[in-house]
Amino acid sequence: MEETRQPRERRRRRRRPEEGTSLTRKLLTMLLIIGVLAGLHFGFRAEEKVPPNLDLDYPAICTQLEKEFSNKVKYPYVTSATFKVDTEQKQVHMMMTIVEDLDKNEAPRLADKAIRRFGQLTHEQNPNLAEENEDYYGEIFDTYAVAVGIATPSQLATNNPSEWYINDNVLPTLHTKQAPKLPAPEFLNF
Numbered sequence: 001m002e003e004t005r006q007p008r009e010r011r012r013r014r015r016r017p018e019e020g021t022s023l024t025r026k027l028l029t030m031l032l033i034i035g036v037l038a039g040l041h042f043g044f045r046a047e048e049k050v051p052p053n054l055d056l057d058y059p060a061i062c063t064q065l066e067k068e069f070s071n072k073v074k075y076p077y078v079t080s081a082t083f084k085v086d087t088e089q090k091q092v093h094m095m096m097t098i099v100e101d102l103d104k105n106e107a108p109r110l111a112d113k114a115i116r117r118f119g120q121l122t123h124e125q126n127p128n129l130a131e132e133n134e135d136y137y138g139e140i141f142d143t144y145a146v147a148v149g150i151a152t153p154s155q156l157a158t159n160n161p162s163e164w165y166i167n168d169n170v171l172p173t174l175h176t177k178q179a180p181k182l183p184a185p186e187f188l189n190f
Contacts, residue, residue: 052129052139054122058085061121069096069114077102078110079153083118085144090172092118092146098165100152107150107165115146115170137170146170 062083068074069081077099084093094114098107119138123131132138137146151164161167 052143053126054129054140054143056122056125056140058087061085061118061125064121065094065114065117068117075110077106081114083114090144092140092144094118094146095149097156098150098152100154102152104165111148111150111166111168115141115148118146141170142173145172 062085065083066081069078078096079099080097082093082095085091086093094111096110096114098110115137116132119132119140122138122140123129130136130139147169148166149161149164150166151161155163155165
């Protein structure tokens, strides 16, 4: 007896959502992601900021600052003030000697005034530079570091910069609120 076998119908099983996606879909998704990332990288780049013109008359700025901080009416507690700019090292040097009996809390305010005044004078020479404000020393200090030393004559006589009221270095792009307290005696070359 011969039985007649009928071919079975194959049923297509429906894919359940939790079973995942096909290889084709995964490849298309990966290609789409790569395309978007490439477009962002090559097509939508932000314009690079043009560096500011820092070709300023630094000796004139330093002379102006020395004159201002040597004014006995405005700064009676400053006995000497020296300012220099090293354009190769991109470093501003500020050293002030103050009277012995000055409250040590006045030294940080004096350093802040000197740095801000330097920023103002650079803006006066090049108005395209951003001005200093409450939270910012000025655009010059986006490129230049500043080394500040403030000490009394007796502190200077010890030849130990760690005893000075101020012996700090403010690195470029770090401004008032973020400025670190870094000892930097090697930066103060007067």
